Amino acid sequence: MTEEFTRPVYYDEDADSSQIDTKTVAVLGYGSQGHAHAQNLSDSGVDVVVGLREGSSSRDAAEADGLRVATPTAAAAEADIVSMLVPDTVQPAVYEAIEPELDEGDTLQFAHGFNIHYNQIEPPEGVDVTMVAPKSPGHLVRRNYEAGEGTPALVAIYQDETGEALEEALAYAQGIGCARAGVIETSFQEETESDLFGEQAVLCGGVTSLVKTGYETLTENGYSPEMAYFEVLNELKLIVDLMYEGGLGEMWDSVSDTAEYGGLTRGDVVVDEEVKANMEEILTEIQDGEFAREWIAENQAGRPSYTQLRNAESEREIEEVGDRLRSMFAWADDE
Ligand code: NAD
Numbered sequence: 001m002t003e004e005f006t007r008p009v010y011y012d013e014d015a016d017s018s019q020i021d022t023k024t025v026a027v028l029g030y031g032s033q034g035h036a037h038a039q040n041l042s043d044s045g046v047d048v049v050v051g052l053r054e055g056s057s058s059r060d061a062a063e064a065d066g067l068r069v070a071t072p073t074a075a076a077a078e079a080d081i082v083s084m085l086v087p088d089t090v091q092p093a094v095y096e097a098i099e100p101e102l103d104e105g106d107t108l109q110f111a112h113g114f115n116i117h118y119n120q121i122e123p124p125e126g127v128d129v130t131m132v133a134p135k136s137p138g139h140l141v142r143r144n145y146e147a148g149e150g151t152p153a154l155v156a157i158y159q160d161e162t163g164e165a166l167e168e169a170l171a172y173a174q175g176i177g178c179a180r181a182g183v184i185e186t187s188f189q190e191e192t193e194s195d196l197f198g199e200q201a202v203l204c205g206g207v208t209s210l211v212k213t214g215y216e217t218l219t220e221n222g223y224s225p226e227m228a229y230f231e232v233l234n235e236l237k238l239i240v241d242l243m244y245e246g247g248l249g250e251m252w253d254s255v256s257d258t259a260e261y262g263g264l265t266r267g268d269v270v271v272d273e274e275v276k277a278n279m280e281e282i283l284t285e286i287q288d289g290e291f292a293r294e295w296i297a298e299n300q301a302g303r304p305s306y307t308q309l310r311n312a313e314s315e316r317e318i319e320e321v322g323d324r325l326r327s328m329f330a331w332a333d334d335e
Pocket residue numbers: 028029030031032033034052053056058084085086087088090094110111112133134135136137138
């Protein structure tokens with residue numbers, strides 16, 4: 001464990017594999033995270049059973065990968081650790097089915113805190129409740145593991161009834177290869193709220209609105225859709241890659257002085273104090289549960305607004321222009 005950060009960070013040497021190598025882990029779900037956790041744990045010598053519904057199309061995939069498959073309930077019944085890796089919106093229903101199989105001393109584990117933090121799942125006493133959340137999509141968690149490398153992850157303890165919840169979670173993080181890269185300790189609250197804020201304000205919501213507004217401003221002022229697409233969407237990847245590699249500094253160093261001066265003087269004109277106030281509002285709705293209530297109700301109603309919004313987004317001019325341009329140019333095949 002290192003103390004150079006504001007939170008504890010753990011590595012392989014902080015993990016004790018005996019915390020998990022005699023236990024059975026039920027991995028519920030075989031999607032992005034599920035397939036990676038199940039295969040990595042199994043390759044690390046842990047007994048894994050994948051929990052999937054009868055008739056689930058993922059069953060064949062898990063079996064083809066050499067894993068044992070059972071229903072979620074049967075898998076949970078034989079497990080010491082139940083890793084909840086079905087979609088967040090599906091978890092409460094799956095939890096209801098497996099709750100009777102959670103014995104004293106078992107662990108219920110998550111890769112995202114939404115359902116615990118917003119009380120959609122209320123585990124019984126006597127059960128440890130933990131989180132091991134890789135900070136990347138599952139295919140990278142698997143690919144890095146196979147390459148002998150790691151994927152950074154978060155670890156959090158919500159309920160520690162055995163007194164060994166953290167030790168076991170770290171052993172799990174080691175088993176999926178994340179402790180090779182580093183595991184940062186957080187809380188369910190911090191992980192859930194900061195994750196929602198990041199995706200809404202910056203990563204998914206903020207960036208797409210910036211792109212759409214930039215595209216509209218150019219095209220409404222007579223610039224061609226193709227030029228607008230290249231300038232505000234396509235080039236974004238180059239900028240993000242530089243920031244990912246070396247922070248804001250590497251990006252500023254790599255662009256022209258004109259771009260750097262223009263960006264430094266005009267960025268805050270676009271994202272002004274009002275935008276900051278909007279972000280505060282978004283954060284408040286996350287903290288007071290308003291966003292969670294809205295999203296849960298939207299799902300219960302069969303996703304009417306979500307479906308409408310998705311359709312409208314896919315019909316935007318920038319999407320049609322992008323489809324055409326990407327099919328015309330070879331760079332799209334590079335990835
Ligand atoms: P996913 O959508 O990729 O996979 C879900 C799997 O669950 C499906 O493949 C299927 O096997 C199963 N499933 C689907 N519907 C089901 C149902 N009704 N009943 C039973 N099983 C069903 O999910 P994911 O993205 O791996 O997310 C799993 C968890 O990991 C979530 O809590 C998510 O927030 C978290 N997480 C995801 C990522 C990511 O990049 N995908 C990263 C970190 C954490």
